[in-house]
Structures are given as structure tokens and as C-alpha cells.
Amino acid sequence: MSVLESAAFDDAIRNPDNAFHLMVIKDVPRRVRVYAGDVLLAESENALRVLEVGKSVYDPVIYVPESDLRADFSPLDKSTYCPIKGDASYVALDGEELAWVYKTPLDMTRRLAGHYAFWPSKVRLVEGD
Numbered sequence: 483m484s485v486l487e488s489a490a491f492d493d494a495i496r497n498p499d500n501a502f503h504l505m506v507i508k509d510v511p512r513r514v515r516v517y518a519g520d521v522l523l524a525e526s527e528n529a530l531r532v533l534e535v536g537k538s539v540y541d542p543v544i545y546v547p548e549s550d551l552r553a554d555f556s557p558l559d560k561s562t563y564c565p566i567k568g569d570a571s572y573v574a575l576d577g578e579e580l581a582w583v584y585k586t587p588l589d590m591t592r593r594l595a596g597h598y599a600f601w602p603s604k605v606r607l608v609e610g611d
Contacts, residue, residue, distance in 0.1 A: 495590050497536075497565045505534040505566055507593050512610040514544055516600050518553075518580060523605065526550035530597060534566075544607055545597035548583070555581065555598075567591045573598070580604050 497503035510529040517523060524546040534540045555573035562570050568588040573581050581598045584591070600607070 495566055499565060503536045503566065505532055505591075507532055507591070510544065510609065514546065515608040516544070516546065517606045517608070518575060518578075518604065521553060521575070523553045523575070523580065523600065524551050524598065530593065532594070532599070541602050543599045543602065545594055545599045548596045548598060551598060567594060578604070 491504060491506070494504040494506050508531045510526075510531050513525065513527050514529040515522060515525045526546045528547050528550065530545040532543045532545060534543075553575050555575055556577075558572040558574050558579060560572040560579070562572075562582075564570065566588065567584050568586065568591070570582040570584055572579055573583065579601070581600045583596065583598045584594045585596060587594045
């Protein structure tokens, strides 16, 4: 049995075309705040943490509901496709791309609908008080 076949991944969402591309969506049990410098981008008690394994093991990503955004983001003319999540749209603040959103994700990941994820290298994430 491989690590990706262990009980820890029983509830994983799997790419139907590649069993080794999978993700787990977990509720974040604490308040989350996302900053770019000193600017508060989002504050949420309903954030989700996504753990994904694909071409590599990706850093965990926090997804925040749109209603919890605190900054005025501008849409970018950019999109990408993920075989697990669907089509992502990207947003910027003051011209810098900071986040993406799956407005209409695939059925298997519909929990992510309308949740914004932030590039970990471009923001500061604070969990808890």
C-alpha cells in the first residue's frame, strides 16, 4: 500500500484520470486573517484549507469566502484549469496578482465555490487571535 492509498486519504478528492493527483478540503477551526504588507485582505471564521498532491506536494492553501474579503480586488484577464477544481479566475490589488477563485468549480469540489485563495509567497497569513 502506498502512502496515497492510506486511510488518511479515504476522503480525498481524486482526479478521475490520475489517482495520484488528489486533494483534501478541511475546515479551518480558527479565525484567519490575510495581509499584503499592512493591508488586511480578508478576515474569516469560515476558511477552508486545501492540501493537494499532484506533480509535487503543494503547500497548503487557505480559501476564504468572498463575503469575508476586506480589500477591493480587480479581476485579471487570466484563467487556468485544474482537473480537480475546474476553471480559476485571478484577481489583483493595485496591479499585483494576489489571489484566485473557482466561481463555478467542478461538482467534486463545489465547497470551494466563491472562495478566494492567496499566493502564500505574496501574503502573510495569521491563524487564531
